[in-house]
Amino acid sequence: MxxxxxxxxxxxxxxxxxxxxxxxxxxxxxxxxxxxxxxxxxxxxxxxxxxxxxxxxxxxxxxxxxxxxxxxxxxxxxxxxxxxxxxxxxxxxxxxxxxxxxxxxxxxxxxxxxxxxxxxxxxxxxxxxxxxxxxxxxxxxxxELFFPGGILLFFWLLFVNRGRSFSAAAFAGLFLLTAITGYLGVKGAERLHEYVNAQIRRHWRGYFSSQYADPFQATLTFGSVGRLKTSGEIFLRLKTDGIPPPLLKQASYDLLGKNIWIGNQTFAYLPVEDMAWDLIPRPHPPGAEVTIEYYLPKEKGLLPQPYGSFQVKGETLYELEQNVAGTVKVVDGAPLVTYEISYVDNVGRKSDQSLSRNLVIPVELEQLLAKVTEDWHTTELQGMAKVQQVKHYFADGFTYSLALQGRGTFSSALENFLLGSKEGHCEMYATATAMLLRKLGIPSRYVTGFAVSEYSRLEHKYIVRERHAHAWAEAYVDGNWLIVDTTPADWLTIDSRNRSTLEWLQDILAYLRLKYSYFRINTEQNYRLLLSGLVIVLSVIxxxxxxxxxxxxKVATAKQKVRRTFPPPVSPFNRIEDALNKIGVPRKTKESFILWARRVNDVHPIDLGLIEKLFEKHRKLRFDPRGMAQHELDFFYEMTGKWLTNHEIFLQNDHQNLPLDEKEKSNS
Known part of the structure; x- marks a missing residue:
């Protein structure tokens, strides 16, 4: 091919x-x-x-x-x-x-x-x-250019390698028909896939809605927080100049069914203005600011925020969405996001109103809640008084525990918690509180987030561990959503008792991991340049x-060709050889010059010592690849001329009697 x-x-x-x-x-x-x-x-x-x-x-x-x-x-x-x-x-x-x-x-x-x-x-x-x-x-x-670009490249490849029995026009026509058919087939498969998915979602949503659950919305499984309480891993850090917010809200949920809380997951795109996302419309009141570092392993998730948050800034946040309850979802972000969030107390969202679903009580809980509240005299109580009644109920005889009690001899775990063991973790308290508030006619919802209480001297920041994950309830009273946290106040102390003895070492490793994460984030945008530079450097080597x-x-070969192409330099010593030949002592076959010169010297003195020195210069000029220095070459010409002058009787004509002139030197 x-x-x-x-x-x-x-x-x-x-x-x-x-x-x-x-x-x-x-x-x-x-x-x-x-x-x-x-x-x-x-x-x-x-x-x-x-x-x-x-x-x-x-x-x-x-x-x-x-x-x-x-x-x-x-x-x-x-x-x-x-x-x-x-x-x-x-x-x-x-x-x-x-x-x-x-x-x-x-x-x-x-x-x-x-x-x-x-x-x-x-x-x-x-x-x-x-x-x-x-x-x-x-x-x-x-x-949109991928498909036509790929098709053109394949056409080029197949056209060059086509059989000669096909004309160019016939081949192009058949290829175009195949490409159009393939494109329509791909688009048809995409549409069919979308249609099948939509039908499956519609079917299962209808089924699970009747069971008070929706698998296609963000949910929190009843009891999941409790399993995190034994972990001391740090995954959130908070830095502020003043007192930190005690709670960071992450999400709220409205419907309870089969031990699953379901929230409103209809999110809308949050526009960016002046490099910031406004969580509530401007103008904003003056407020406090806190910087949060939060891990997003999948580069998306729900954003923890203080109550009353109104603006978010962060270069590692790329796209945000928000629902009517104020929950912020990171659609695209870095694995570790750092953001500054501004907040102020007692600032609510006008769009965050009570809905009918905030009063829904599962049928299977009606009898249980009626049994709990049968001795309560709340007929004449108003909103806040009813909230206080619920708080007083949990303040009497209830304790905090990480042990999952299960349902025991009761019909459900919640019934065992309210009427039996009266001990549990924050999920149990938040769920029971929300249901009791609804039983009293107060709209409520279930909230998840984190408690901020621990300060790290190593990092000089407040840190949030997995065991600091928390759940509480919110009650809608007098047009505002209020925090109703009935979990016993010592829950943080009890959770800390389960920490590992090597937690200090884990904190050091977590700190190093944070620094490494920042290195990744800071270099992630430049790794293309690093990759290219790496390949270029190694390729140059x-x-x-x-x-x-x-x-x-190749250069060595070229030099050899140059030596073979040009004739060897003309030596003035050739004149001395011609003069010696006139003496009448013929040179024998394969006889060296020195031996011949010695035989000539026996017949007629020729200054044999000078002859031998000039012969060495002659050999160097002819065969030494380094050549002769200029001063050495001048000396060679000068001594040769003197010898010829002193022995001119050996020469046969006037031209040979003259020493070499400057022009002859330059020609040589």
Missing amino acids: IIPPLLIAASLIFWGLESGNLLLGSILAISTGGAMFFQQRWTLTDEDCVQVSDFTSVIFISTTALILLNVDKIVLLKTLVIWQPLVLIPLLLAQLYSGRENIIIRTRLGFNRKRTFKHEPLDFRLYYFPLTLLSAAMANSRS LLYRIYSRIRAE
């Missing part, structure tokens, strides 16, 4: 658009597409291919570690796939810019130089192109190690 470099370049731009890395994708596209216009090719040996594979493996391992430090583990695989076009680019460039049709992918990481983990030679382009499309799809940008050796070999 043929995969043109420009097709890979186009797929990289497509990947850059879908993954939000258009600049990086364009750079990679230029580097791959340039192979068509760069005529020179490097010759890569099998050892070079091993080095490319080794460095690619190092890049892959480093990238995996870097992604693991910057994203949640649940999206590790997805993020890693998205970045594969960048991670594997060295292998592709090695093939495109070499003379190899196939590249050998081996690695010896963990092995010695003689042992490698070997694969057969392959055309890496066949794997890189579909991997680029997969990475673009994994980015899941939901762009790779190219230097491989191509520097190739370059050195």
Whole structure:
């Protein structure tokens, strides 16, 4: 199969658009597409291919570690796939810019130089192109251009590799028909999926509504808070200049059914104005401000807030929603959100009114509540007096306990709590309080949140542990929702008795985890730059190690060609050889010059010592690749000229009697 470099370049731009890395994708596209216009090719040996594979493996391992430090583990695989076009680019460039049709992918990481983990030679382009499309799809940008962009790339690939029996027009027509059919099929499947889901939701909502429950709304299972009471893990921190709010409200619930509280989960988008979210309409009264650090493992959840909150600010909060009761839901945020929230006492929401559902009592509880209140004389009591009556009831004989009593000999756990054991945790008190208030005609609801009481000297902040999770009731009296917390006041002290003896160590680890979380948040937006820089640096090292050796070999070869191309330099010593030949002592076959000169000297003195010195200079000029220094060369010419002048009787013509002039020196 043929995969043109420009097709890979186009797929990289497509990947850059879908993954939000258009600049990086364009750079990679230029580097791959340039192979068509760069005529020179490097010759890569099998050892070079091993080095490319080794460095690619190092890049892959480093990238995996870097992604693991910057994203949640649940999206590790997805993020890693998205970045594969960048991670594997060295292998592709090695093939495109070499003379190899196939590249050998081996690695010896963990092995010695003689042992490698070997694969057969392959055309890496066949794997890189579909991997680029997969990475673009994994980015899941939901762009309207994804489908037509992918279709065009596939058309290009199939058109280049089409059978020659198909004309271009026929192939294009059939491909277009297939693409339209596929698009309509995908859209039809999406619509069918939405319709089936809607029908299932409608069916089960109707069923569970009759059972006083709704699985498609946020609910709190009766008794879940109690299981958190033994945990000392810190997951919320609070910093303020004054006294902190005693309670942080998270959500409220209106209907009770089958031990499940159901809340109003109709949320509306909360707009941002001046880098802040207004929880109640402006103008805002002056109030206190508190900074809260709160973990959102799934990057979404309900936002804890003090009573009377009217404005939220935070760079790690991206999108918020709110319902009519004031519950704030984080639709998108960081794993650790830090937000400043302003609040003031006795500020309510005009939209947060009492509803008919705030007076609903499950049928199975009517008899129990009537039995509890039969001796109460509340006919002539008004709103607040009825609330006080409920508080007085729980203040007499009720105790706090983390032990789940169950229903015992009674028909339900709530009946056992009210008429039997009279001990339980905050969920029991809040549920019973809300039901008794409704029995007295006071609209009420069940509320979950956290109590703020513990100050950390290590962090210089108030901390909220999992055992500080709390539940209480709210009563609607005189147009306002009031806190009605009937849980015995010593519940925090009792909960703290169950803390671990190593809680101090857990606090230190939690503090380090907080610092690490801030590191992740601060670098999460820059990890693309870090990944790109990592690949670039390692690729430069790779190219230097491989191509520097190739370059050195090419330069050395060029020098050798230069020496063979140009004739050797002309030596003035040749004139001395010509003069010696005139004496009449012929040179024997394979006789060295020195031996011949000695025989000539026996016939006629020729200053043999100077001849031998000049002969050494002659050999250096001819054969030493370093050549001769200028002053040494000048001395060589000067002494040769003197010898010729002193022995001019050996020369046969006037031209040979003259010493070498400057022009002859320059020509030599």
